[in-house]
Amino acid sequence: MKRRNVAAIAATLSAALIVAGCSKNKGDDGAGDNGQYETRNSLIGTAEDSKGPAPEMPGGRKGGTITFLQNNDFAHLDPAKVYVSTFSATANLIYRPLTTYKETLLPDGSIEMRLVGDLAVDPGKNVKNDCTVWEFTLKDGLKYEDGSPIKAADIAYGVARAFAPEAAAGPHYIQQWLAGDKNYNATYKGPYNGGAKVPPGVTVDGDKKITFTFNSPHCDMPFAAAMTTTAPVPEAKDTKEAYDSVPFSSGPYKIKSHTRGTSMELVRNEHWDPSTDATRHQYPDSFVWKFGSDIVATTNRLKTDEDPNMATYAGVDPAQSAAIWTDPALRKRSIAGSTQFVWYLNINTQRVTDVNVRKALNIAFDKTHYQQLNGGPPAGEIASTVMSPTTAGYKKFDAFGVPPAGDPEKAKTLLGGKSVKLTYAYGNTPVGQQIAAAIKEDLAKAGFDIELVAVDAERYYDVIGDKANKYDFYISGWGADWPLGSTIIPPTLDGREITDQGNYNSAYFDNAEVKTEIDRIMKLPVEQAAPEWAKLDQKIMTDYAPVVPLLYDGAFSLYGSNIGGAYLSKVSGCVNPASLFLKS
Amino acid sequence: MFRFLIRRILLAVLTLFAISVVAFGLFFAVPADPATTMCARGCDQVTKDQIHARLHLDDPIYVQYFDYMKGIFVGREYGAGDWKRDCPAPCLGFSFRTDEPVMDIVKRSLPITVSIAIGAWIFELLIGVTAGVFAALRRGTVFDKLAISLSLVGAAMPVFFFAAILLYVFVFGTGILPFPEYVPISKNPLAWAGAFILPWLSLALINAANHSRLGRAQMLETLSEDFIRTARAKGLRKSKVSLRHALRAAINPIVTMAGLSLGGLLGGAVITESVFGMQGLGMQTVTAARELNMPLVMATVLIATVFIVVANIVVDVAYAALDPRVRLS
Numbered sequence: 001m002k003r004r005n006v007a008a009i010a011a012t013l014s015a016a017l018i019v020a021g022c023s024k025n026k027g028d029d030g031a032g033d034n035g036q037y038e039t040r041n042s043l044i045g046t047a048e049d050s051k052g053p054a055p056e057m058p059g060g061r062k063g064g065t066i067t068f069l070q071n072n073d074f075a076h077l078d079p080a081k082v083y084v085s086t087f088s089a090t091a092n093l094i095y096r097p098l099t100t101y102k103e104t105l106l107p108d109g110s111i112e113m114r115l116v117g118d119l120a121v122d123p124g125k126n127v128k129n130d131c132t133v134w135e136f137t138l139k140d141g142l143k144y145e146d147g148s149p150i151k152a153a154d155i156a157y158g159v160a161r162a163f164a165p166e167a168a169a170g171p172h173y174i175q176q177w178l179a180g181d182k183n184y185n186a187t188y189k190g191p192y193n194g195g196a197k198v199p200p201g202v203t204v205d206g207d208k209k210i211t212f213t214f215n216s217p218h219c220d221m222p223f224a225a226a227m228t229t230t231a232p233v234p235e236a237k238d239t240k241e242a243y244d245s246v247p248f249s250s251g252p253y254k255i256k257s258h259t260r261g262t263s264m265e266l267v268r269n270e271h272w273d274p275s276t277d278a279t280r281h282q283y284p285d286s287f288v289w290k291f292g293s294d295i296v297a298t299t300n301r302l303k304t305d306e307d308p309n310m311a312t313y314a315g316v317d318p319a320q321s322a323a324i325w326t327d328p329a330l331r332k333r334s335i336a337g338s339t340q341f342v343w344y345l346n347i348n349t350q351r352v353t354d355v356n357v358r359k360a361l362n363i364a365f366d367k368t369h370y371q372q373l374n375g376g377p378p379a380g381e382i383a384s385t386v387m388s389p390t391t392a393g394y395k396k397f398d399a400f401g402v403p404p405a406g407d408p409e410k411a412k413t414l415l416g417g418k419s420v421k422l423t424y425a426y427g428n429t430p431v432g433q434q435i436a437a438a439i440k441e442d443l444a445k446a447g448f449d450i451e452l453v454a455v456d457a458e459r460y461y462d463v464i465g466d467k468a469n470k471y472d473f474y475i476s477g478w479g480a481d482w483p484l485g486s487t488i489i490p491p492t493l494d495g496r497e498i499t500d501q502g503n504y505n506s507a508y509f510d511n512a513e514v515k516t517e518i519d520r521i522m523k524l525p526v527e528q529a530a531p532e533w534a535k536l537d538q539k540i541m542t543d544y545a546p547v548v549p550l551l552y553d554g555a556f557s558l559y560g561s562n563i564g565g566a567y568l569s570k571v572s573g574c575v576n577p578a579s580l581f582l583k584s
Numbered sequence: 585m586f587r588f589l590i591r592r593i594l595l596a597v598l599t600l601f602a603i604s605v606v607a608f609g610l611f612f613a614v615p616a617d618p619a620t621t622m623c624a625r626g627c628d629q630v631t632k633d634q635i636h637a638r639l640h641l642d643d644p645i646y647v648q649y650f651d652y653m654k655g656i657f658v659g660r661e662y663g664a665g666d667w668k669r670d671c672p673a674p675c676l677g678f679s680f681r682t683d684e685p686v687m688d689i690v691k692r693s694l695p696i697t698v699s700i701a702i703g704a705w706i707f708e709l710l711i712g713v714t715a716g717v718f719a720a721l722r723r724g725t726v727f728d729k730l731a732i733s734l735s736l737v738g739a740a741m742p743v744f745f746f747a748a749i750l751l752y753v754f755v756f757g758t759g760i761l762p763f764p765e766y767v768p769i770s771k772n773p774l775a776w777a778g779a780f781i782l783p784w785l786s787l788a789l790i791n792a793a794n795h796s797r798l799g800r801a802q803m804l805e806t807l808s809e810d811f812i813r814t815a816r817a818k819g820l821r822k823s824k825v826s827l828r829h830a831l832r833a834a835i836n837p838i839v840t841m842a843g844l845s846l847g848g849l850l851g852g853a854v855i856t857e858s859v860f861g862m863q864g865l866g867m868q869t870v871t872a873a874r875e876l877n878m879p880l881v882m883a884t885v886l887i888a889t890v891f892i893v894v895a896n897i898v899v900d901v902a903y904a905a906l907d908p909r910v911r912l913s
Contacts, residue, residue, distance in 0.1 A: 165634035193665035293861040
């Protein structure tokens with residue numbers, strides 16, 4: 001998943017399909033004494049878990065139309081191009097990948113999440129037990145919106161399409177694993193212009209079986225298969241660029257109309273069989289998306305409950321979030337909680353080589369001030385770990401044992417009373433300026449002398465992603481593509497990922513011990529890997545402190561009073577439309 | 585007259601050409617690669633190169649500019665192989681963000697912008713000019729003072745604030761009106777007008793302030809002229825003197841301002857469109873600029889320029905029609 005930008009770039013770039021495990025099954029592995037791992041019962045579900053129908057939502061009933069308000073139209077609905085959480089959440093109504101996440105609402109209000117088979121009967125078979133060959137068998141009775149059967153060859157064709165340069169906007173995981181190369185389409189460029197309909201490394205056996213063979217182990221394949229890359233596309237229905245507006249349905253809803261930039265209407269797909277689907281419902285008769293409503297208008301319309309059948313993926317207008325947060329009546333009609341994103345202060349370890357200075361920054365930083373300047377509690381919870389609480393195996397710890405507001409005196413002691421001069425770069429926005437001033441003032445109490453450098457907000461990530469940048473620390477966000485440390489720690493803290501430009505490891509952290517540990521964990525089955533990532537998280541923070549975790553990004557949005565079944569999906573970090581119904 | 589028109593049209597074409605060159609050049613001056621926004625995380629150089637090749641971003645800038653302009657006049661082809669697409673003239677390219685034809689985006693945004701602009705313009709002229717003229721004719725009265733005060737308030741009022749007040753009063757507070765949602769005039773004229781009444785009022789009441797202040801000042805100046813006194817001395821009715829003689833002489837600066845105001849409104853009333861959640865040309869321009877969506881930026885800039893240039897020509901022609909002293913040649 002992408003870094004999260006301060007403004008609209010987030011909407012376009014932040015990818016999704018992250019999960020979160022939220023059942024709080026305390027299972028102390030003895031690795032730490034100030035926290036426990038919060039894992040789900042079982043990260044990966046069974047064939048039994050993959051069977052439909054999905055358990056009814058409490059009070060769920062059929063009928064009516066739910067209207068979603070949204071600023072911009074979905075840039076993409078083509079399964080080869082979808083990579084943004086709200087696009088995925090909507091696409092989830094229209095088509096089905098090989099695997100998916102089953103979120104079960106528990107009586108205590110928490111959510112249990114498991115990866116289950118969606119089109120496949122289970123989350124995949126690790127044929128050689130070394131994660132190099134993955135086999136998926138399709139369920140019986142799967143049909144498209146025209147009643148024709150869904151075949152394994154259509155999934156292969158869908159994956160093949162993702163190799164096309166025209167589909168570069170989508171995730172690249174499976175293509176890169178199949179090609180065994182980051183430059184995945186240097187030779188095979190998809191099924192167009194005479195290219196093979198089945199990509200290299202994929203084999204189809206009859207109508208039901210599809211196998212992926214990789215050169216190296218990829219134990220995360222069941223999670224990558226939950227991305228829309230594995231959704232079926234029948235070759236005869238491939239309308240190329242037009243497919244991006246009206247994809248062919250294999251899910252509970254099909255597109256009745258889609259007027260770009262104006263509105264989209266989904267109606268029931270009568271050929272979808274709930275007994276084949278373990279996660280989706282088909283409560284409303286239809287969904288209507290209305291585009292063009294900005295965050296202020298959306299907030300006001302939902303706040304006044306103008307139409308009680310309305311919902312949105314958008315957050316609450318930041319200017320009104322504090323007031324809405326403290327209004328009990330409105331809070332009842334809201335979803336709130338952590339998403340997969342985490343905000344960090346990245347310390348440029350190429351320049352700040354003294355680990356005690358990095359630790360002192362962690363100790364002195366006033367995270368409450370940062371939270372307040374970002375809109376208070378709705379902006380997110382104070383963070384202390386690299387991994388978000390939505391990650392499997394997440395372990396709550398604080399490597400420095402300081403209060404959220406920091407401890408400047410303790411930091412001063414660590415610095416030996418000397419003054420340390422550092423440069424802080426920030427995106428030049430009103431909020432960015434306020435945060436910069438606060439950081440300068442707060443860190444001065446610990447003896448830091450901070451020089452502030454404003455950077456053009458549009459170029460901010462290019463600047464901090466440049467290995468040769470001249471700044472000592474700066475803020476960025478990151479969210480994982482699936483709920484494992486493998487999509488957080490390697491992309492952001494593995495020194496081998498560092499290039500001259502466009503770095504996500506913007507702390508430029510390159511440590512031999514950590515790299516060895518990453519290699520070891522990557523070869524483990526995911527269930528074993530999950531707590532190991534959390535241990536590595538703790539080790540990195542305790543021994544090397546390359547970042548200061550600031551906030552676990554918060555989602556906070558409203559919905560109409562007649563909407564039932566709303567919860568914050570740990571998969572997408574927004575409301576899950578597939579569970580919604582109208583109460584009356 | 586004919587020579588004047590030809591000259592002005594040639595000048596307009598030159599202006600459009602200059603603006604298109606500047607807009608195209610500015611896009612290339614931005615140190616960001618559009619391929620980055622079109623390619624997901626982990627994008628490799630091969631894929632980026634393929635995107636560059638597909639969009640011809642590696643061609644020299646003058647070649648790209650020439651191809652773009654050629655597309656407008658004779659159309660062009662995009663992509664290659666199975667993904668080849670025709671883009672008939674006037675081709676404005678394809679959106680970098682959504683890959684849809686920019687012409688389609690313009691076709692759905694323009695009616696919204698035109699609806700807002702024309703309605704707001706009519707309202708602002710009706711309210712502004714009428715108030716200004718009557719304030720001048722009744723100088724010193726309560727009406728005059730009220731008109732002056734209100735126009736001062738209007739001139740000082742930011743449109744985002746006034747539009748928000750109207751929304752709170754008529755939509756969220758009282759529910760008298762539903763939240764504005766665009767309906768094409770061809771589909772339901774009443775619903776169309778209902779959707780635009782608040783945007784019209786927001787813009788009109790604020791812009792009317794300028795017309796009323798200018799109208800009043802011009803009328804007062806004209807009313808003190810000798811020819812008005814002469815007309816009155818000849819025994820003409822007061823209303824005839826005011827409307828036929830004074831207003832006609834005072835109208836030229838008002839027409840200038842009205843023409844330019846319409847041109848500006850047609851270029852896109854960004855803030856108004858934003859507050860009322862309408863995806864007009866203004867909103868499209870802002871979003872496109874933020875996303876480095878160059879084909880859409882070019883299209884919206886060119887269209888806004890056309891409106892302003894044409895408004896200027898119309899103003900000049902209207903001058904001659906209204907004031908015989910103006911010689912177009």
